[in-house]
Structure formats: structure tokens, C-alpha cells
Amino acid sequence: MFSSLPKSIDPKQALRMRRYFMAAGTSLLAIGLLFACYLQGALSSAAFFQSATLVLLAILAFYVVFRSGLNLRFSDPNLAVPQMLASSLVTLYAMYAADGARAVFLVLLLMAFLFSVLQLTRRALLVYAACILGAYGGVIGLLWRFKPRSLDLRLELLQWLALALTLPWFALMGGFISGLRKQLHKSNKELQAVLQRVQASEASLAQAQRIAxxxxxxxxxxxxxxxxxxxxxxxxxxxxxxxxxxxxxxxxxxxxxxxxxxxxxxxxxxxxxxxxxxxxxxxxxxxxxxxxxxxxxxxxxxxxxxxxxxxxxxxxxxxxxAEDEIRQLAFYDPLTRLPNRRLLTDRLHHALAASTRSKRHGALLFIDLDNFKTINDTLGHDKGDLLLQLVAKRLSSCVRVADTVARQGGDEFVIMLMDLSEVPEEAAVQTEVIGENILAALSRPYQVAGHVYHNTASIGATLFDGHLESTNELLKRADLSMYQAKAAGRNVLRFFEEDMQATVTLRAEMETALRQGLQDGQFLLYYQAQIDDAGCVTGAEALVRWQHPVRGLVCPAEFIPPAEVTGLILPLGRWVLETACAQLTAWSSRPATAHLTMAVNVSARQFRQPDFVKQVVELLDRTGANARKLKLELTESMLLDNMEEIIAKMSALKALGVGFSLDDFGTGYSSLSYLKRLPLDQLKIDQSFVRDVLTDPNDAAIVRTIVALAQSLGLSVIAEGVETEPQRDFLARNGCNAYQGYLYSRPLPPEQFESLNLIGVRSKGLSDLNIHVSPEIIEPALIGPSPIS
CATH class of the missing domain: 3.30.450.20 (PAS domain)
Structure with a gap:
């Protein structure tokens, strides 16, 4: 009936009930010992039943007290003392009623005492021990008085003496243990409190860390x-x-x-x-x-x-x-995601400082969309916003990574260009090229919400180099020049500086004329003879000339740089190479000219084309020219980048028989490291060294060095710009046996060049030749040999 506890009992009461069950179990064990004594004849049946009844009554009484919670009203809620006294009295009664073998009951007294050890203090245990000794003595006295025959006085006194020695010792040890228990219990409570506080702190800290x-x-x-x-x-x-x-x-x-x-x-x-x-x-x-x-x-x-x-x-x-959003809102336009005026101003400050340090120019392009109001009025502002986003993407695709595209507001954009040329005119040309690309990009049709929309822009430009300029002044200049572009008819670019505008205008006119000249076949090839030490013509260098229908013969120095910048050098160079190969084929059909070689200048931009080798092969096949008679002249400047690619192209053409000459040697990179790697056939001494070779010891030393270097590398040498016999004699004495210059021939049309070759050139020079050269042919030759790059 003690197997379960009512749910209404609180945890503390349940703990005490468990302690009661432990005491009840001990009492039941005592009944078992009494029954064993009865079986052995140490206890009569009446004494056994009486003692067992007393124990059971005590168990029931204490259960009722614990079950009802009355024990909680006492200072000792475990009721250790009452249970101990009840156990002791029952044991003493059994000792009195027993016929003998009271040592067994002495064990029961010790069990009752040990039960109390776990609950009472040292003082209480000593008092209890004295009471037990007194009660035991009383039992011995009663037995001696009323049952003397059942009493062994000496044995009983010996047991009493053993009990007198044992109980105080147990009392002292029990008190010490009880004290330890109380101290341990107190320490456990304190530790539990500390642990609870630590756990609460850890939970609070974890929650605070999680929140933060x-x-x-x-x-x-x-x-x-x-x-x-x-x-x-x-x-x-x-x-x-x-x-x-x-x-x-x-x-x-x-x-x-x-x-x-x-x-x-x-x-x-x-x-x-x-x-x-x-x-x-x-x-x-x-x-x-x-x-x-x-x-x-x-x-x-x-x-x-x-x-x-x-x-x-x-x-x-x-x-x-959040910081990115704040920065985006503060420095970027929310519609196009381009930098706004504030960020542009900041970058422009840095650009001015950088331009001052590097001495390189920068430029501002102020871009305003033409007739932008129309799309807002006809399609709505939402469609206008879509157009602005498309414009922003196109502008960004037209500039380099280091440049800045910003939205000024409305339909106005500003582009800041960095790291332009140190020369103002060249920087203006670079700016104009980018501006033209922008105009072309913005003039392409737009797909706006299912509608095809055409739009143009007007661009104002101004250069800066960091000196005596402010950001506001630069923006004002670009803005003013943009209005000039509007006044000029829109869809154009205008510079703030008049001389820059003139330069750009001239370059634009030159580009238009160059395109027209290529279409109309206005370009010619002249040929300047290359002479050996015997005075015989061994070949020619092809030099391009422009026969303009209005301006006449145009100096190559005027049209070659614009052709390079605009990319027209590619079709022009292809035309030069094709015409020279055709001429080489024509010469090969006549015995007098079949031995001639043809040297053709190739620009860096032309040579870097991925399909350049394929172009040369196709031209050779189409014209039927002998590849072994063709010699391509390269400049040192093109050797600065992608050396491996250059070597691969040269080797591929070399395998076909095409030769290579390094033009203007000594004026550019001039590194021995590339000379030993490049598959060259010839070095060409620049005319700047030949001109003063007789008067400048440095030029003379350079010429001797170039000749010696070429001989050590197994390369032939030719000198250009040879104009006098003393120059030729100096070159001949120092091992240079091939010449090109006015001493022998100016650049000539193919017919007169063939006459020159047929007559033969001797060491006497051109003045000894009976050749009629018209003034319109001589005039462009006065500028000297000029390659196309």
C-alpha cells in the first residue's frame, strides 16, 4: 500500500515520505528478527505477538501522521526522535519479555540508534545514548527482581558495559557525520544557488549575444x-x-x-x-x-x-x-546606378591632383540627350526612365575601367576620361575618338517597352591637366561647349578650347577625306631604290603617297597619324601590301627587274591583327608574288608587347620565305634580348645616324656598333638617308654594303623606277643619270622616305 504517492503531496513531503518508508522497512526487519527469536525459543509466542503488534501499530500511526502532513508542523518534520523512541521502547519490551538471548535485542537497539545517527545532533545522540543505557539498566533490574531464573547477571552486565562503551562513540561519530551532512547539505544548496545563477547568467549572456x-x-x-x-x-x-x-x-x-x-x-x-x-x-x-x-x-x-x-x-x-545603401543613396543615382554629381565632384578632385603629378591630360564630356522631352511627352515618364537606363549602359560600354560615367541630372550625363596624352593636341584627338564612339552608340535605335525609338546626343568636351582649374570651372566649360554642340545642329561634339576644336575639326575632315581617298583610289605607291656596293639596284622600298584631288600630294606626316588613330591604317596598309605584291609580280615577268626585292613597311596595329599571317598568305596567292622577294619592315616599337605572339607570326611567314628587316634600328627599344630571338634578316640604320656620321663621333660610333652587331648575328645591313658620297664611303669602309637615299634615287613612280633600274645606277649618283623626273613627282619626295606607320 506504500507503492505510490498521491499527486497532491509536494516534492518536500514526498522526500519525507520516502524517509518514512525507509524507517518502516527497518521496523519490519525488526519484526523478522523477533520472529527468528520466537522460532529459536528465545521469545515466547505471547511476547512475539505483543512486540510485533506494537511495531505494526507504530508503523500505522507514523504513516497516518506523514500521510496527513502533520509532521510538517514539528521542528523535526522527519519525526526521527519519535520513531527512534518507539523502536527503542518496543525493543526494550522484547528484551524484558524474552526468555533469553537478549544479545539479539541489543542489535535492535543499535539499529534504532544508527537510524537516529542520520538525523540528530551530537548532543541529542549523547542524551539518547544515556537514556538507552538507563532503560537497559532498568530492564536488567526488573529481570533480576521478577525473573531471576532467566537472568545471567554477569552476562547482562557485560553487554550493558559493551553498550555503554559503544553508544557514546557512535554518538560522537554520528554527531560528526550529522554535522558533515548539514554542512554538505548547506554547501550543496549554496552550490546549487550559484549554479542556478551561473546558468541564468549564461542564458542571459547567450540571449544577449544572440540578440546582438x-x-x-x-x-x-x-x-x-x-x-x-x-x-x-x-x-x-x-x-x-x-x-x-x-x-x-x-x-x-x-x-x-x-x-x-x-x-x-x-x-x-x-x-x-x-x-x-x-x-x-x-x-x-x-x-x-x-x-x-x-x-x-x-x-x-x-x-x-x-x-x-x-x-x-x-x-x-x-x-x-545599410552602409552600402546609404552610400548608394548618397553617391549614386537611384535610377541608373551611376555616380551622381557629388561622387563625380569628389573623383574629379582626385583626378586633378593625379593629372598634376603625372603631367597627363584628362577630359570632361558633358552629354545631353537631344529632344529627350519628346519621349516623356509621347510615351510617358516611365518610358523616359527606361531610355535613361539604356543610355547609361551604352555610355558605360564606351569607356575604360579607369574612366567615370556619372548622371548629372535629368537627361544630362558627364564622363571623366583619365590618363590621356601629355600632348594637348593628342589628348584632344583621343577625346574626340571616344566622343565619336559615344555619339555612334547613342544614335543606334532603342527598344523601349516594345517601341523602337531613335535618339541622338550633343557632347561638350574640355581638357584638364590639373593646373589653375576647379571642378566647377571644368563643369561650366563642358556645359558651355555642350550648348555650342546644340547650336551646331546637335549630334556632334564640340571642344571648349578653340584651338582644340580646330584640331579636332581638321582631324575629322582628314578622316573623312582618307575614307573617301581609299574608296576613290587616290593613294599611290612610290618606290625608292636600294643599292648594293657595286652600285646596282637590288630592290626597292614601297612608300605610300596620297594624290588628293584638291590639295594635291599630301605629306604622309599629315595622314599617317590620323590613319593610325582612326584605324584606317588597316585598310590602307592592306592596300599598300597588295599593290606592292602585284608590282613585285609584274617585275618578275621582265628579265631586267626579275631580281628585285620589295620592302614594305607594316604598322604595329596592322601586324597585331590576329589574322595578319592569313592576310599575307592570301595576298601572295592572289597576286602570285614570290614570297622570297618580299621583305616586311618592322619598327622597334611594336616589339614592346606580346613578344611571343610576334615571334610566332614572324616564324610562320619566315617558313613561307618572307624576309624581315628591322627599320629605324637604334632609335627605339634597342634590346639585344629580342635581336637574338627574332627571325630577322636585316637591320636598317636610321637616317638620323647617317646624316651626321661624318661630323658627330657618337653617330659614327653607333653606326660601327650596328654594323658589327649585325655581322655577329649573321644579319645584313642597309643604311637609309644616304645623300652624299662621303657618307657612302664611310659606310662602305665600316662594312655596310647596302644603301638607300637621295644619293641614288628619290622615291619614284613605278614607271620611272623601272627606267632607273633598266639604266643601272652607278656610284656616280642620280645626277649622272639621264632620267627626266617631273616636278609633281619630285615634290612629295622632298619629305624623304616615310613609312605608313
Whole structure:
């Protein structure tokens, strides 16, 4: 009936009930011992039943008290003393009623006493021990008086004496144990209270860290271990149940772009014992990128070595997003995502300072869409916004990475160009080329919400070099020049500076005329003879000339640079190469000219075309020219970039028999490293060295060096710009046996060149030849040989 407890009993009462059951079990064990005594004849049946009845009544009485909760009204809610007294009285009665063997009942007294040891103090135990000794003595006295035959007085006194010695000792030990129990119980309560406070603090800290997105960590350098708070695990997206998150494992979570910086930061903090404060990104296992703010502080030992590094880490992803949004709102146009006027002004300040240091020019392009109001009025402002977004994309595609495209407001945009030429005229040409590209890009049709819309723009431009200029002044100049472009009919570019505008206008006219000249076949090839040491013509260099229908023969120095900038040098160079190959084929059909070679200048831009080798092969096949008679002249400037690609192209053409001459040698890169790698056949001494070879010792030394170098590399040498016999004699004495210059021939049309070749050129020079050269042929030759690049 004691197997379960009512649900209404509180936990403390339930604990006391369990203690009662332990006492009841002890009492039942005592009944068992009494029954054993009865079986052995030490206890009569009447004494057994009476003692057992008393024990059962005591058990029932105490159960009623505990069950009803009356025990809680006493200072000793366990009722240890009443239970102990009841047990002692029943035992003493059994001792009196027994016929003998009272030593067994002595054990019962000790059991009752030991039960009380767990509950009473030392003083109470001593009093209880005295009471038991007195009661036992009383029992002995009663037995001696009324049952003398059942009494062995000496044995009983010996047992009493043993009990007198044992009980005080048990009382002292029991008191000590009871005190320890109470102290331990008190300590347990205090420890539980501390643990509860710690757990509450940890829970509060964990909640605060979770709310703040703040985690803590520790790196133990000596043990090579790391500890992380639960919030740190959450921030890193790692399950705490997984293996320990070591420092090496965490490093793998750091964003690859930030990993090197993070490692250097930690190593510096550990090596130098310095605090750190840094921000970096991590990549969570699910691919999410999270920004963290880490603070760290090392523990430094007496020797100044950092043994431990502890710190905090905070999730600042939302703050970073907010900062980006704030920056976007402050410095970028919300519609086009381009920099706004504020950011443009800031960048322009830096650009002016950089331009002052580098001496290079920059430019501002002020762009205004023509008739933009029309699309807003006809299609609506939402369609106008779509057009502005398309315009922004096209503008961004027209500039370099270092340049800035900004929206000024409305339909106005500003482009800032950086790192233009140091020469103002060249910078203006570069700006004009980009401006023309922009005009072309903006004039293409737009697809706006299912509608095809055509639009143009007017562009005002101004250059700057950082001197005596302000951002407001530059924007004002660009704005004024934009209005000039509007006044000029729209869809054009105008410069603020008049001389720059004149230069750009002239270049634009030149480009138009060049295109027209290519279409109308206005270009001619002249040929300048190349002579050997015997005075015989061995070949010719093809030089382009422009026969303009209005201006007459145009100097190559006027049309070659614009052709390079606009890209027209490519079709022009192709025409020159094709015409020269056709001429070479024509010469090969006549015995007098079949031995001649043809040297053709190739521009850097032309040679860098990916299909240049294919073009040359096609021209050779189409014209039937002998590749072994063709010699391509390259300049040193084209050797500065992509050396491996240049060597590959030269080798491919070399395999066909095409020769190569390095033109203007000594005036450019002039590195021995490329000479030994390039498959060259010839070095060409520049006329700037030949001109003063007799009067300038430096030029003379350079010429001797070039000749010696060519001979050591197994290359032939030819000198250009040879105008006098002393120059030729100097060259001949120093090993140069091929010449080109006015001493022998100016550049001539093919018919007169063939006559020159048929007659033969001797060392006497052109003046000894009976050849009629018309003034219109001689005049352009006065500028000297001029390659197309």
C-alpha cells in the first residue's frame, strides 16, 4: 500500500515520505528478527505477538501522521526522535519479555540508534545514548527482581558495559557525520544557488549575444586549440554537435579574398602581442556571405610572448548592407546606378591632383540627350526612365575601367576620361575618338517597352591637366561647349578650347577625306631604290603617297597619324601590301627587274591583327608574288608587347620565305634580348645616324656598333638617308654594303623606277643619270622616305 504517492503531496513531503518508508522497512526487519527469536525459543509466542503488534501499530500511526502532513508542523518534520523512541521502547519490551538471548535485542537497539545517527545532533545522540543505557539498566533490574531464573547477571552486565562503551562513540561519530551532512547539505544548496545563477547568467549572456549577434572565442597557442561560444557557432553556420571548430577549420570559412589578410592579422597579434580590430567576410556552408567584425586581445606572459588570444566576433552584415545603401543613396543615382554629381565632384578632385603629378591630360564630356522631352511627352515618364537606363549602359560600354560615367541630372550625363596624352593636341584627338564612339552608340535605335525609338546626343568636351582649374570651372566649360554642340545642329561634339576644336575639326575632315581617298583610289605607291656596293639596284622600298584631288600630294606626316588613330591604317596598309605584291609580280615577268626585292613597311596595329599571317598568305596567292622577294619592315616599337605572339607570326611567314628587316634600328627599344630571338634578316640604320656620321663621333660610333652587331648575328645591313658620297664611303669602309637615299634615287613612280633600274645606277649618283623626273613627282619626295606607320 506504500507503492505510490498521491499527486497532491509536494516534492518536500514526498522526500519525507520516502524517509518514512525507509524507517518502516527497518521496523519490519525488526519484526523478522523477533520472529527468528520466537522460532529459536528465545521469545515466547505471547511476547512475539505483543512486540510485533506494537511495531505494526507504530508503523500505522507514523504513516497516518506523514500521510496527513502533520509532521510538517514539528521542528523535526522527519519525526526521527519519535520513531527512534518507539523502536527503542518496543525493543526494550522484547528484551524484558524474552526468555533469553537478549544479545539479539541489543542489535535492535543499535539499529534504532544508527537510524537516529542520520538525523540528530551530537548532543541529542549523547542524551539518547544515556537514556538507552538507563532503560537497559532498568530492564536488567526488573529481570533480576521478577525473573531471576532467566537472568545471567554477569552476562547482562557485560553487554550493558559493551553498550555503554559503544553508544557514546557512535554518538560522537554520528554527531560528526550529522554535522558533515548539514554542512554538505548547506554547501550543496549554496552550490546549487550559484549554479542556478551561473546558468541564468549564461542564458542571459547567450540571449544577449544572440540578440546582438555577438559571439566570443579563444585561441590557445600552446595547446593549438580553440573554443567558441554557441553564438559564434551560429554566426559561422556550424553545428556545435559537429567536431570542434578548430582555428584551421575556421580559416577555411573566411572568404578567399580576405583569407590572406585574416591570417596575417592573427599571426601579427600572436607574434607581437597586439590588439586587433578588423572586418572580414566568411562564406557559410550554404554559400551565404556574412560580414563579421572581430576584436581580439592577446594574453602576454612575462617574456612578452602571446600565449592566448581571446576576443569577440559580431555579425555586421545588416550594417554593411545599410552602409552600402546609404552610400548608394548618397553617391549614386537611384535610377541608373551611376555616380551622381557629388561622387563625380569628389573623383574629379582626385583626378586633378593625379593629372598634376603625372603631367597627363584628362577630359570632361558633358552629354545631353537631344529632344529627350519628346519621349516623356509621347510615351510617358516611365518610358523616359527606361531610355535613361539604356543610355547609361551604352555610355558605360564606351569607356575604360579607369574612366567615370556619372548622371548629372535629368537627361544630362558627364564622363571623366583619365590618363590621356601629355600632348594637348593628342589628348584632344583621343577625346574626340571616344566622343565619336559615344555619339555612334547613342544614335543606334532603342527598344523601349516594345517601341523602337531613335535618339541622338550633343557632347561638350574640355581638357584638364590639373593646373589653375576647379571642378566647377571644368563643369561650366563642358556645359558651355555642350550648348555650342546644340547650336551646331546637335549630334556632334564640340571642344571648349578653340584651338582644340580646330584640331579636332581638321582631324575629322582628314578622316573623312582618307575614307573617301581609299574608296576613290587616290593613294599611290612610290618606290625608292636600294643599292648594293657595286652600285646596282637590288630592290626597292614601297612608300605610300596620297594624290588628293584638291590639295594635291599630301605629306604622309599629315595622314599617317590620323590613319593610325582612326584605324584606317588597316585598310590602307592592306592596300599598300597588295599593290606592292602585284608590282613585285609584274617585275618578275621582265628579265631586267626579275631580281628585285620589295620592302614594305607594316604598322604595329596592322601586324597585331590576329589574322595578319592569313592576310599575307592570301595576298601572295592572289597576286602570285614570290614570297622570297618580299621583305616586311618592322619598327622597334611594336616589339614592346606580346613578344611571343610576334615571334610566332614572324616564324610562320619566315617558313613561307618572307624576309624581315628591322627599320629605324637604334632609335627605339634597342634590346639585344629580342635581336637574338627574332627571325630577322636585316637591320636598317636610321637616317638620323647617317646624316651626321661624318661630323658627330657618337653617330659614327653607333653606326660601327650596328654594323658589327649585325655581322655577329649573321644579319645584313642597309643604311637609309644616304645623300652624299662621303657618307657612302664611310659606310662602305665600316662594312655596310647596302644603301638607300637621295644619293641614288628619290622615291619614284613605278614607271620611272623601272627606267632607273633598266639604266643601272652607278656610284656616280642620280645626277649622272639621264632620267627626266617631273616636278609633281619630285615634290612629295622632298619629305624623304616615310613609312605608313
Amino acid at each position: 549577434g555577438l559571439g566570443s572565442w579563444t585561441l590557445d597557442r600552446a595547446r593549438r586549440s580553440a573554443t567558441w561560444s554557441l553564438e559564434t557557432y551560429r554566426l559561422f553556420g556550424v553545428d556545435p554537435a559537429q567536431p570542434t571548430l578548430t582555428g584551421e577549420r575556421f580559416v577555411r570559412l573566411v572568404h578567399p579574398e580576405d583569407r590572406l589578410h585574416y591570417n596575417e592579422l592573427i599571426q601579427t597579434a600572436l607574434r607581437e602581442g597586439l590588439d586587433f580590430d578588423d572586418q572580414f567576410r566568411i562564406v557559410l556552408p550554404n554559400g551565404e556571405i556574412r560580414w563579421l567584425h572581430a576584436l581580439g586581445q592577446p594574453d602576454v606572459d612575462a617574456d612578452g610572448n602571446a600565449t592566448l588570444l581571446r576576443g569577440t566576433v559580431m555579425d555586421i552584415t545588416k550594417r554593411k548592407v
